[in-house]
Amino acid sequence: MTQRPANPLPPPKECRRLREAGALTQAQVAAQVGVTRETVRAWESGRTTPxxxxxxxxxxxxxxxxxxxTAPATQPETQPATGPAGITTAPQKAGSPEFIPHLTASRTRQRRHPHPSAAGTPTRTATVPRTSVERPGPATFLSPAQAFDALYAFCAPALVRQAYLLSGRRELARxxxxxAFQIAWQRWPEVAVDPDPAGWVRATAYEYALSPWHRFRPRYRHPEPPPADAADRALLDVLLALPPSQRRTLLLHDGVGLGLPETAAETEASTPATASRLLHARRAVAARLPGLADPAALHRRLAEVxxxxxxxxxxxxAVRMGSERRARFWTRAAIAFTVTIIGATALTLRTAPTRxxxxxxPGETVQGIPPRPAPGTLSGKELKLRKKLRSETAHGPERLIPESR
Incomplete structure (x- = not known):
């Protein structure tokens, strides 16, 4: 027999929303409750329950x-869109302001205000940044294009550098x-309400950069010029010598700064497998570059390279227009292919026999009987024989007719 808990808790997403609305970090909540930061993160993600x-x-x-x-609105079906200040990123490490995107606002607050639309229903609201010295102003509403541009400006510069470390190619990184952002714009209703849109785009960009099919493209068959500095070339060579799974794990954990559970979730692997990949990658880097055995030193060097x-x-x-052009192209291609299939089916039904x-x-050869010649022109010998037979028949004796008795 189960007993209902005395203190009911809201859903994990609501717990996270309340914490962010109260301008508290996971570390502050963990200090007040008496647990670790990883425990609070597990509570908010729904993996465990206190x-x-x-x-x-x-x-x-x-x-x-x-x-x-901070109470939720009367319409629970509307969810706040994630703006540039509401993007959840990994904890930052020292020495990487250009490598890992970070928030300029120290605190965020979410508010819901109805926005009149054509249908008269409230639309999504954006997360408004609020610093500790500024007064909270009125909430600003972003259109889908504005929210996408804010996410792109926030994540794209760092993602290009990370993709370069993964692939070793500048053009492929761009x-x-x-x-990745073109796909995000095509699926923007899904990405806008994702708890971590930056992670969604990062995972898509990593998958494309590590695709093994690029080796068959003519433009990527030859290597690009390496970095000018010898130390940078050595580190990039070590990274490119690692297997793609270990390279991605090392970059996410020691470069971006994600925790081990988050790295395992983004790489779609178990936590023990992710830890094993990370250890093997660190060991391979330390074997060739002993000065980077410390994860902090490796993080700093990755940011520098x-x-x-x-x-x-x-x-x-330009990214949004390219995404729309690609979507139109594939839509027209699908329509043309469907019309072709329908036309071929109709032609087959029209020309197919009804009975x-x-x-x-095929003919069979019978022994003793010469095969019947095919019709055609007669030879000189056959013409002479036909003439002889016709002449003898015309002037010969009368034909004998048998009589019955």
Whole structure:
């Protein structure tokens, strides 16, 4: 027999929303409840559930954060869109302001205000940044294009450098980021409500950059010029010598700064397998570059190598227009292919026989009887014989007719 818990908790997403509305970090919540930051992260993701005294303390803390200002709207089906200030990123490490995107605002607050639309229904609202010294102003509403441009401006520069470390090719890095954002714009209703849109785009860009089919493209058959610095060339050579799975794990954990569970989730692997890949990658890097055995030193060197290359991504409007052109092309191609299939089917039905016609068996040769000659012109010998027979028949004796008795 199960017993209902005395302190009911809201859903994990609501717990996270209340914490962000109260301008609290996971570390601050963990300090107040008496647990670790990873435990609070597991509670908010729904992997685990608090129990006992921890549950009571966590419930009281969430109850204290529940105010009329942070209460959910009357229409639960509308979800706040994630703007540039609402993007969840990994904890930053020192020495990488150009490699890993970070938030300029120290705190964020989410508010819901109805926005009149053509149908008269409230649309999604954006997350408005609020610093500790500024007063909260009125919420600003972003259109889908504006929200996409904000996400692109926030993530694209760092993603291009990360894709360069993964592939070792500058043009492929720019193409990977552009293709990832084109897919994100095509699926923007899904990406806009994702808890981590930056992670969604990052995973798509990594998958495209590490695709094994690029080796068959003529433009990527020959290697690109390496970096000018010898130390940068050595580190890039070590990275490219790693298997793609280990390279991606090392970049996410030691470069971007994701935790081990987050890295395992993004690479679609188990936590033990991710830890094994990370250890093997670190061991391979330390074997060839002993000065990078420390993860902090490796993180700093990755940021330096990625920042040396002046890699620029295309403008957001160009990416959106390219995505729309690609969508129109594939839509028209699908329509043309469907029309072709329908036309071929109609032609087959029109020209197909309506009754069964048995096949004519081939002729068989009978011994002793010469084969019947095919019709055609007669030879000189045959013409002479025909003339002789016709002449004898015309002047010969009368034909004998048998009589019956």
């Amino acid at each position: 129990r006992g005294r921890k549950r009571e303390a966590y419930a009281k803390l969430l109850a204290s954060l529940t105010t009329p200002e 193409e990977s980021v552009e293709r 990625a920042s040396v290359e002046r890699l620029r991504a295309p403008k957001p409007p 069964y016609e048995p096949p004519v068996p």
